[in-house]
Amino acid sequence: MRPPRPRPRPGGRTARTRERVLDAVLAELGEHGFDGLTMEAVAARAGVHRATVYRRWSDVGGLLADVLDAAGDDDWRPPDTGSLEGDLAALNREIQTAMAAEPPIMAALIAASFRSEKAAEAQQRLWEDRYTRCETVVARAVHRGELPPSTDARRLLIAATAPMYHHLVLLRTPPDPGLPAHAARTAALAAAAGAFADPAQGRAC
Amino acid sequence: MRPPRPRPRPGGRTARTRERVLDAVLAELGEHGFDGLTMEAVAARAGVHRATVYRRWSDVGGLLADVLDAAGDDDWRPPDTGSLEGDLAALNREIQTAMAAEPPIMAALIAASFRSEKAAEAQQRLWEDRYTRCETVVARAVHRGELPPSTDARRLLIAATAPMYHHLVLLRTPPDPGLPAHAARTAALAAAAGAFADPAQGRAC
Structure with a gap:
């Protein structure tokens, strides 16, 4: 991230x-x-x-x-702004800043993961680790009562961040300064509407 | 797509x-x-x-x-199922099927776009064309009264499809059979909650 x-x-x-x-x-x-x-x-x-x-x-x-x-061997923690939407927007801004950095190390590493199987596996490990660390963003929102306890944290985090990567890595559009907040708001609205509530877990409670 | x-x-x-x-x-x-x-x-x-x-x-x-x-020189049109969520889910299933096809032509072309500037530009043109054609999905939903006329079609379409590409191209997780419908539902719920309504256009009306 x-x-x-x-x-x-x-x-x-x-x-x-x-x-x-x-x-x-x-x-x-x-x-x-x-x-x-x-x-x-x-x-x-x-x-x-x-x-x-x-x-x-x-x-x-x-x-x-x-x-x-x-x-991945660092002490990075996701932003803690006091709200789900704020945390997701801050996270997306970190992604955009990292991808726009010069020299474009992060972009070059992602590109390299299409060239080398070893790099691809390490890139997957890094993303897995970052998304796992980000689960605290969802846990805090559940604790504040913003989200139901059965929320699927990973799906929510991917919904919030995927448009960033899609634009920056795949579509390669120029960075849109409004996108970090917009993608965060979209995911937060969908979450509030129950998009990431796990019905199976809901029934079990 | x-x-x-x-x-x-x-x-x-x-x-x-x-x-x-x-x-x-x-x-x-x-x-x-x-x-x-x-x-x-x-x-x-x-x-x-x-x-x-x-x-x-x-x-x-x-x-x-x-x-x-x-x-891009074909007559492809996005699915027409009668509902926004249905259209987006069918579109996501097409993406998943295309990415899982053997031999993996679509995946190889996307990977190639990280190797060749000419391929990258052509990949961007193809995506631009596909997303433009998909705008009819949003126009039909507006016509049915599912969405406000000021809806930002491109942002909605990217929110719906980005998780597919993020999983299949970047995270390289095994295809999740539930993801096409889930990502579609997430985008449709966010759209219903006003995530893609353009406030500037709303005010102008």
């Missing part, structure tokens, strides 16, 4: 090498995109021996997967 | 050559994906001289762009 910034855990020389290499991947990706990303350029930029990079990451897909995995 | 099938207009030898070449592109793409798609293989499969393929399409991106442009 926000631009990946790898944060390898502090540690010894191995951790410092990883940090230098992953920073170099992001810098190379930002400058040259996937097509310009090579093991050699990453090793040179990181000041790490090529053999080390090959041994540890195998190929460009391995490097990208590790960047994505490291990006 | 449905699997692209190039339908070059009937015509002379030039049109027949184009049809053979574009069919060969789809076949090669389905069998080998973007990475296995070459001008040479397409020319050989189509039984057309390499020089002709290079002269007319320049490169693989040019071939993919022409496949996408030809796919």
Whole structure:
């Protein structure tokens, strides 16, 4: 949901090498995109021996997967604005800001996930982790009485955020400053109308 | 919204050559994906001289762009089921079927749009055309009195379909048989709650 910034855990020389290499991947990706990303350029930029990079990451897909995995190793939490619609709008603004960032790291990583199976799997893990963390947005809304307890948090979160990704990643339209709030309001209105209430769970109560 | 099938207009030898070449592109793409798609293989499969393929399409991106442009040259119309929610659900089922088709032509074309600027532009043109054709779904709902005349058709259509693409293209989750109807219902509920009514147009009336 926000631009990946790898944060390898502090540690010894191995951790410092990883940090230098992953920073170099992001810098190379930002400058040259996937097509310009090579093991050699990453090793040179990181000041790490090529053999080390090959041994540890195998190929460009391995490097990208590790960047994505490291990006998930942070303390990101979704915005807490006091309302469901406010939280979803703030989340969507984070997505739009991240996708519009220069250099376009997040866009390049998503594009890379169409090139490398390893990167695709890591991208899926990162999204799964981010959506799981966002479930607290729905839990807080349930706690405030804005939503029924049986609300399907994942479906609601995807309904709220999918139009952002559809515009920014697939349709590639210029960022629409009104879209984060509009998509949030749409999902909140649908939620208030019961779109994400799980009827099975409702019956069980 | 449905699997692209190039339908070059009937015509002379030039049109027949184009049809053979574009069919060969789809076949090669389905069998080998973007990475296995070459001008040479397409020319050989189509039984057309390499020089002709290079002269007319320049490169693989040019071939993919022409496949996408030809796919838009059909008589596709969105489903007409008698209700907004029914139309949107049928549309989402078409998207899901197209994305799940074997060989995965539509998925391969979307993936290719991250590799080639020409393919990306053609993919954007195709989506723009499809969403424009789908506006009739909203116009019919307005005519039936289901929606106010000021409804923002494009935003409604994107809200209804974006979760499909988000799951199938980006999150790459296995197709969820309940999602087409659920995403349609969510958009229809939000629409009924006024999510897509344009307040500016409302005031002007």
